[in-house]
Amino acid sequence: MSETLHQVRLRVNGLPHEIRVPARRLLSDALRHDLGLTGTHVGCEHGVCGACTILLDGEPVRACLMPAVAAQAYEITTVEGLAEPDGALSPVQQAFAECHGLQCGFCTPGFLTTITAGLRRDPCPTHERARDMIAGNLCRCTGYQNIVRAVERAATIGSERAAEIGASS
Numbered sequence: 001m002s003e004t005l006h007q008v009r010l011r012v013n014g015l016p017h018e019i020r021v022p023a024r025r026l027l028s029d030a031l032r033h034d035l036g037l038t039g040t041h042v043g044c045e046h047g048v049c050g051a052c053t054i055l056l057d058g059e060p061v062r063a064c065l066m067p068a069v070a071a072q073a074y075e076i077t078t079v080e081g082l083a084e085p086d087g088a089l090s091p092v093q094q095a096f097a098e099c100h101g102l103q104c105g106f107c108t109p110g111f112l113t114t115i116t117a118g119l120r121r122d123p124c125p126t127h128e129r130a131r132d133m134i135a136g137n138l139c140r141c142t143g144y145q146n147i148v149r150a151v152e153r154a155a156t157i158g159s160e161r162a163a164e165i166g167a168s169s
Protein backbone atom coordinates (compact mmCIF):
# COMPACT_ATOMS: atom_id res chain seq x y z
CA MET A 1 0.00 0.00 0.00
CA SER A 2 1.42 3.39 -0.94
CA GLU A 3 2.01 5.90 1.80
CA THR A 4 -0.10 9.08 2.02
CA LEU A 5 1.88 12.12 0.95
CA HIS A 6 1.46 15.53 2.56
CA GLN A 7 2.05 18.93 1.05
CA VAL A 8 4.71 20.56 3.23
CA ARG A 9 5.85 24.17 2.96
CA LEU A 10 9.33 24.87 4.26
CA ARG A 11 11.16 28.17 4.35
CA VAL A 12 14.88 27.45 4.15
CA ASN A 13 17.66 30.03 4.03
CA GLY A 14 15.14 32.70 3.11
CA LEU A 15 13.52 30.79 0.24
CA PRO A 16 10.11 29.07 0.16
CA HIS A 17 9.87 25.40 -0.86
CA GLU A 18 6.97 22.97 -1.30
CA ILE A 19 7.46 19.24 -1.12
CA ARG A 20 5.15 16.22 -0.95
CA VAL A 21 6.39 13.78 1.64
CA PRO A 22 5.09 11.10 4.01
CA ALA A 23 4.27 12.29 7.55
CA ARG A 24 7.25 10.36 8.87
CA ARG A 25 9.83 12.11 6.61
CA LEU A 26 12.53 13.52 8.90
CA LEU A 27 13.54 17.13 8.43
CA SER A 28 17.15 16.00 7.88
CA ASP A 29 16.04 13.74 5.01
CA ALA A 30 13.72 16.39 3.57
CA LEU A 31 16.57 18.90 3.49
CA ARG A 32 19.06 16.48 1.98
CA HIS A 33 16.96 14.36 -0.35
CA ASP A 34 13.96 16.52 -1.26
CA LEU A 35 15.67 19.91 -1.34
CA GLY A 36 19.23 18.82 -2.22
CA LEU A 37 20.74 20.70 0.73
CA THR A 38 23.32 18.05 1.52
CA GLY A 39 25.37 20.33 3.78
CA THR A 40 23.28 19.07 6.69
CA HIS A 41 24.94 15.78 7.61
CA VAL A 42 23.37 12.73 9.22
CA GLY A 43 25.45 10.68 11.63
CA CYS A 44 23.71 8.88 14.46
CA GLU A 45 20.07 9.70 13.59
CA HIS A 46 19.39 9.50 17.32
CA GLY A 47 19.93 13.09 18.44
CA VAL A 48 23.36 12.33 19.90
CA CYS A 49 26.12 13.48 17.51
CA GLY A 50 24.86 16.93 16.48
CA ALA A 51 25.96 16.56 12.84
CA CYS A 52 22.42 17.33 11.64
CA THR A 53 22.01 20.52 13.67
CA ILE A 54 20.12 23.26 11.85
CA LEU A 55 18.61 26.51 13.13
CA LEU A 56 14.86 26.98 13.61
CA ASP A 57 14.12 30.65 14.12
CA GLY A 58 17.79 30.93 15.10
CA GLU A 59 17.75 28.15 17.69
CA PRO A 60 19.79 24.97 17.18
CA VAL A 61 17.70 21.85 16.62
CA ARG A 62 18.53 18.24 15.69
CA ALA A 63 17.00 17.82 12.24
CA CYS A 64 17.12 14.02 12.63
CA LEU A 65 14.60 14.16 15.47
CA MET A 66 11.99 16.35 13.82
CA PRO A 67 9.42 15.44 11.15
CA ALA A 68 9.52 17.84 8.21
CA VAL A 69 5.79 18.55 8.64
CA ALA A 70 6.53 20.01 12.09
CA ALA A 71 9.03 22.52 10.72
CA GLN A 72 6.57 24.48 8.58
CA ALA A 73 6.06 27.29 11.07
CA TYR A 74 9.75 28.12 11.33
CA GLU A 75 12.48 29.94 9.45
CA ILE A 76 15.04 27.20 8.81
CA THR A 77 18.72 27.96 8.41
CA THR A 78 21.12 25.28 7.22
CA VAL A 79 24.87 25.49 6.84
CA GLU A 80 24.29 26.65 3.26
CA GLY A 81 22.60 29.76 4.66
CA LEU A 82 25.29 30.88 7.09
CA ALA A 83 27.42 33.00 4.75
CA GLU A 84 27.06 36.77 4.77
CA PRO A 85 24.60 38.34 2.28
CA ASP A 86 27.53 39.31 0.01
CA GLY A 87 28.78 35.70 -0.02
CA ALA A 88 31.66 36.28 2.40
CA LEU A 89 32.29 33.65 5.05
CA SER A 90 30.44 34.24 8.29
CA PRO A 91 32.60 34.91 11.36
CA VAL A 92 32.24 31.27 12.46
CA GLN A 93 33.12 29.92 9.02
CA GLN A 94 36.10 32.27 8.77
CA ALA A 95 37.29 31.25 12.24
CA PHE A 96 37.09 27.53 11.39
CA ALA A 97 39.22 28.14 8.31
CA GLU A 98 41.78 30.21 10.25
CA CYS A 99 41.99 27.87 13.25
CA HIS A 100 41.88 24.58 11.31
CA GLY A 101 38.74 23.63 13.20
CA LEU A 102 38.05 20.61 11.01
CA GLN A 103 39.69 17.57 9.53
CA CYS A 104 37.30 15.24 7.68
CA GLY A 105 34.55 17.87 7.97
CA PHE A 106 31.70 15.48 8.65
CA CYS A 107 30.79 17.09 11.96
CA THR A 108 31.49 20.64 10.76
CA PRO A 109 28.03 21.78 9.56
CA GLY A 110 26.59 20.92 12.97
CA PHE A 111 29.35 22.79 14.76
CA LEU A 112 28.97 25.84 12.51
CA THR A 113 25.23 26.12 13.12
CA THR A 114 25.54 25.40 16.85
CA ILE A 115 28.27 28.00 17.35
CA THR A 116 26.45 30.58 15.22
CA ALA A 117 23.48 30.32 17.57
CA GLY A 118 25.70 30.14 20.64
CA LEU A 119 27.55 33.35 19.79
CA ARG A 120 24.26 35.17 19.21
CA ARG A 121 23.33 34.32 22.80
CA ASP A 122 26.83 34.85 24.19
CA PRO A 123 28.93 37.03 21.84
CA CYS A 124 32.02 37.11 24.11
CA PRO A 125 32.27 33.71 25.79
CA THR A 126 34.95 32.84 28.32
CA HIS A 127 37.12 29.82 27.47
CA GLU A 128 34.89 27.69 29.70
CA ARG A 129 31.70 28.93 28.04
CA ALA A 130 33.25 28.39 24.58
CA ARG A 131 33.84 24.75 25.60
CA ASP A 132 30.30 24.45 26.93
CA MET A 133 28.93 25.89 23.67
CA ILE A 134 30.10 22.83 21.73
CA ALA A 135 29.42 20.24 24.43
CA GLY A 136 26.48 18.77 22.51
CA ASN A 137 28.40 18.06 19.29
CA LEU A 138 30.72 15.14 18.62
CA CYS A 139 33.88 15.20 16.50
CA ARG A 140 35.94 12.07 15.92
CA CYS A 141 38.94 13.82 14.35
CA THR A 142 40.06 17.08 15.87
CA GLY A 143 40.32 16.57 19.63
CA TYR A 144 38.16 19.72 19.95
CA GLN A 145 41.04 22.11 20.82
CA ASN A 146 40.98 23.91 17.48
CA ILE A 147 37.19 24.03 17.52
CA VAL A 148 37.27 25.81 20.89
CA ARG A 149 39.89 28.18 19.44
CA ALA A 150 37.55 28.76 16.50
CA VAL A 151 34.70 29.70 18.85
CA GLU A 152 36.92 32.30 20.51
CA ARG A 153 38.27 33.57 17.19
CA ALA A 154 34.73 33.80 15.77
CA ALA A 155 33.75 35.97 18.73
CA THR A 156 36.66 38.31 17.93
CA ILE A 157 35.85 38.42 14.20
CA GLY A 158 32.19 39.10 15.03
CA SER A 159 33.02 42.05 17.27
CA GLU A 160 35.52 43.43 14.72
CA ARG A 161 32.91 43.28 11.96
CA ALA A 162 30.29 44.90 14.20
CA ALA A 163 32.77 47.72 14.98
CA GLU A 164 33.47 48.21 11.24
CA ILE A 165 29.75 48.45 10.50
CA GLY A 166 29.31 50.88 13.40
CA ALA A 167 32.21 53.04 12.15
CA SER A 168 30.85 53.21 8.58
CA SER A 169 27.23 54.01 9.48
Ligand code: FES
Pocket residue numbers: 041042043044045046047048049050051052053062063064065
Ligand atom coordinates in the same frame (compact mmCIF):
# COMPACT_ATOMS: atom_id res chain seq x y z
S1 FES B 1 22.37 12.77 13.08
FE1 FES B 1 21.11 14.02 14.28
S2 FES B 1 22.12 14.14 16.19
FE2 FES B 1 23.30 12.69 15.06
Ligand code: FES
Pocket residue numbers: 101102103104105106107108138139140141142
Ligand atom coordinates in the same frame (compact mmCIF):
# COMPACT_ATOMS: atom_id res chain seq x y z
S1 FES C 1 36.38 16.81 11.60
FE1 FES C 1 36.00 14.66 11.32
S2 FES C 1 34.37 14.24 12.70
FE2 FES C 1 34.91 16.29 13.14
